[in-house]
Amino acid sequence: MAAKFGTSGLRGLVGELTDGTAAAHARAFARHLRQNGMAAAGDAIFLGRDMRASSPEIAAQCAAAIEAEALVPVDCGFVPTPALALYAMRRQAAALMITGSHIPDDRNGVKFYRPDGEIDKGDEEAIAAQAPTCKGLASPFEVAMQDRHEEVLDEFVARYRGFASGQGLGGLCIGLYEHSSAASVALLRILKEAGAEVVRLGPSDHFIPVDTEAVTEETRALVSNWVQDQCLDGLVSTDGDGDRPLVVDENGTVLRGDALGLIVARHLMADAVVTPVTSNSGIERQCGALVRRTRVGSPFVIAGMQEALKGGRRRIIGFEANGGVLTGNEMDAGTSTLAALPTRDSVLPILCAFGAARSAGQSLSAHVAELALPVAASDRIENFPTARSQKLVARLSIDNVACARFFSVLGEVLHTDLTDGLRVTLDGGRIVHLRPSGNAPEMRVYAEATDETTARTLIAGTIKRIGEDQG
Numbered sequence: 001m002a003a004k005f006g007t008s009g010l011r012g013l014v015g016e017l018t019d020g021t022a023a024a025h026a027r028a029f030a031r032h033l034r035q036n037g038m039a040a041a042g043d044a045i046f047l048g049r050d051m052r053a054s055s056p057e058i059a060a061q062c063a064a065a066i067e068a069e070a071l072v073p074v075d076c077g078f079v080p081t082p083a084l085a086l087y088a089m090r091r092q093a094a095a096l097m098i099t100g101s102h103i104p105d106d107r108n109g110v111k112f113y114r115p116d117g118e119i120d121k122g123d124e125e126a127i128a129a130q131a132p133t134c135k136g137l138a139s140p141f142e143v144a145m146q147d148r149h150e151e152v153l154d155e156f157v158a159r160y161r162g163f164a165s166g167q168g169l170g171g172l173c174i175g176l177y178e179h180s181s182a183a184s185v186a187l188l189r190i191l192k193e194a195g196a197e198v199v200r201l202g203p204s205d206h207f208i209p210v211d212t213e214a215v216t217e218e219t220r221a222l223v224s225n226w227v228q229d230q231c232l233d234g235l236v237s238t239d240g241d242g243d244r245p246l247v248v249d250e251n252g253t254v255l256r257g258d259a260l261g262l263i264v265a266r267h268l269m270a271d272a273v274v275t276p277v278t279s280n281s282g283i284e285r286q287c288g289a290l291v292r293r294t295r296v297g298s299p300f301v302i303a304g305m306q307e308a309l310k311g312g313r314r315r316i317i318g319f320e321a322n323g324g325v326l327t328g329n330e331m332d333a334g335t336s337t338l339a340a341l342p343t344r345d346s347v348l349p350i351l352c353a354f355g356a357a358r359s360a361g362q363s364l365s366a367h368v369a370e371l372a373l374p375v376a377a378s379d380r381i382e383n384f385p386t387a388r389s390q391k392l393v394a395r396l397s398i399d400n401v402a403c404a405r406f407f408s409v410l411g412e413v414l415h416t417d418l419t420d421g422l423r424v425t426l427d428g429g430r431i432v433h434l435r436p437s438g439n440a441p442e443m444r445v446y447a448e449a450t451d452e453t454t455a456r457t458l459i460a461g462t463i464k465r466i467g468e469d470q471g
């Protein structure tokens with residue numbers, strides 16, 4: 001079974017999942033739940049999926065695997081991941097989301113949720129260890145399931161009813177880039193209920209892989225043109241499964257996900273913030289909360305949030321550089337009370353971005369500019385073998401001479417951080433970070449500088465050096 005757990009669930013090529021591997025992991029998950037007292041015979045497991053061509057087949061195989069373990073699969077259909085997680089957690093039930101998130105359509109994945117939220121690394125190890133013994137055991141027949149699709153969406157929309165207090169978003173004209181996002185229907189309803197005029201743009205009946213952390217130039221141009229042509233106050237979208245936001249200001253500029261996370265933390269008056277090392281280095285200066293840095297991946301962020309909870313913090317916000325925001329406590333906001341949702345959500349940062357800017361009497365661009373964060377950029381080298389990525393990062397991490405030589409064309413190496421990949425601070429406070437993707441054969445490249453041009457030049461120079469490297 002070549003598919004494996006990455007930073008966010010099981011991932012692999014479609015053929016590596018439909019060959020029984022996804023079903024084997026679903027059955028192993030069901031066994032793990034029963035063996036550890038998290039489920040009993042006859043309990044429900046809720047199943048959601050994204051719009052990928054392979055998702056219905058994988059969902060059907062997983063449903064058969066779940067039924068084979070005497071649990072009851074319930075069909076939630078095409079829904080956002082955070083909506084599925086919220087619905088299941090409220091019922092103290094487990095859930096599976098069939099999605100590859102932002103990666104291309106030739107790949108897919110499965111996200112696993114215990115009754116109390118996302119599985120952790122210990123759960124991953126237990127499921128992966130048991131999966132090989134489950135392959136080939138599931139029924140080949142399609143399972144008849146109850147349909148909870150509308151209920152899941154209704155509860156998710158209701159979560160944010162009243163969140164935007166006062167004027168709400170009344171008077172704002174916001175574009176919604178629908179593409180193939182599982183969150184488009186819910187977002188449309190939520191934004192309209194908050195009072196915004198919504199312009200629907202770019203719906204697609206085939207899957208489009210939108211990566212909110214490494215937004216392509218094609219996508220940047222597309223959304224920028226829409227904002228300017230339609231005279232919008234901003235534009236929003238998400239990745240494929242709706243747990244990572246894309247927010248564009250009134251000038252057509254895509255906002256960084258970690259800036260959105262910081263806005264949420266400030267707007268909700270967080271007393272603890274947990275975010276990976278890849279998030280902007282200026283967050284500590286602009287956040288009045290305790291900030292804890294982690295490795296990349298929601299399991300690590302959630303573990304950090306749990307530590308903050310044990311430490312007595314009462315308004316805990318977690319977020320990643322992709323913009324997905326997690327809440328560790330119940331929080332009041334506007335006239336609503338948000339239940340804790342310790343999984344990535346795209347809606348909260350979208351509402352907070354517009355709400356915070358409106359409360360400050362500012363445009364989106366002015367509100368973000370006032371944060372005075374270093375300019376951060378990110379990109380990726382696609383179809384870059386994972387083994388090669390890991391070998392390069394490992395070599396540069398242990399060999400200071402090789403590291404200095406590799407980055408010499410960019411500047412002098414002053415400091416290295418090995419929390420996750422290799423994060424190098426160069427002279428002038430510029431930062432370059434190399435990290436092999438945990439989800440796909442890609443090398444992620446991040447950079448920080450005082451201006452956009454320098455940050456992009458660092459990215460381009462680093463990618464060029466990687467291509468030249470013969471080590």
